[in-house]
Amino acid sequence: MPRLILFNKPYDMLSQFTDRGTETARATLSDCIAIPGVYPAGRLDRDSEGLLLLTDDGRLQSRIADPKYKTAKTYLAQVEGEVTDEALAVLRRGVDLKDGLTRPAEAKRVDAPDIWPRNPPIRVRKSIPDCWISLTIHEGRNRQVRRMTAAIGHPTLRLVRWRIGDWTLDGLQPGQWREVQVG
Known part of the structure; x- marks a missing residue:
């Protein structure tokens, strides 16, 4: 086994x-x-x-x-700025990156998860808000989630992979x- x-x-x-x-x-x-x-x-x-x-x-x-x-991988991403419905729609259609168009992702805004504090903490800028999104992808390119969120104008501040397939x-x-x- x-x-x-x-x-x-x-x-x-x-x-x-x-x-x-x-x-x-x-x-x-x-x-x-x-x-x-x-x-x-x-x-x-x-x-x-x-x-x-x-x-x-x-x-x-x-x-x-x-x-x-195409094993599903779900990430919780704390991103810079407030993600709009339009930006989420781009993630759901697929994002055009330098190495080609990504497969469509499942994407939604979520409340800040109740998880451990990061050490060291992320860089916080008082003048720029942040929010959390859940993003499920079915591929695994190098730094893919970070590149996808940057491509929609919301750089990733913290990235936590929460699920792979049925395992969490x-x-x-x-x-x-x-x-x-x-x-």
């Missing part, structure tokens, strides 16, 4: 087990997870937080991470993980 680990990756942690190429050691998955033989199914950028799945099964890893399977962050604090059964 394949192993599947749900991990809440903290801000400023690499989505890998080792840090090569820098003199200053950065936080990695090995700081929180000591399970041999599991590897991330996809990744989260160092400045993003939230759900990262790890498995010891190559087929499961591919099913989760490969864009051809519910009950996991940053740095915590749990193993689940794969059905």
Whole structure:
């Protein structure tokens, strides 16, 4: 039976087990997870937080991470400015990025989620409001959500991946993980 680990990756942690190429050691998955033989199914950028799945099964890893399977990934994004209905409509149709048009996303404004504080906190500018959106995508281009929100004029201030397929962050604090059964 394949192993599947749900991990809440903290801000400023690499989505890998080792840090090569820098003199200053950065936080990695090995700081929180000591399970041999599991590897991330996809990744989260160092400045993003939230759900990262790890498995010891190559087929499961591919099913989760490969864009051809169109696994839904839901993000909570705190963005600069007040997002309009028109801007959300652009996200729902697909955004034209330098590497092509994105697939249509599910996008809506949401109340600020009741989640852990980020350390360090985001940069707050008193003269510019911010708001939260929920964005579900079915692909996984490099920094895609950040590029999509920037393209509609609302740069991302904080990005938390909340769900991948049927798996969510519910009950996991940053740095915590749990193993689940794969059905």
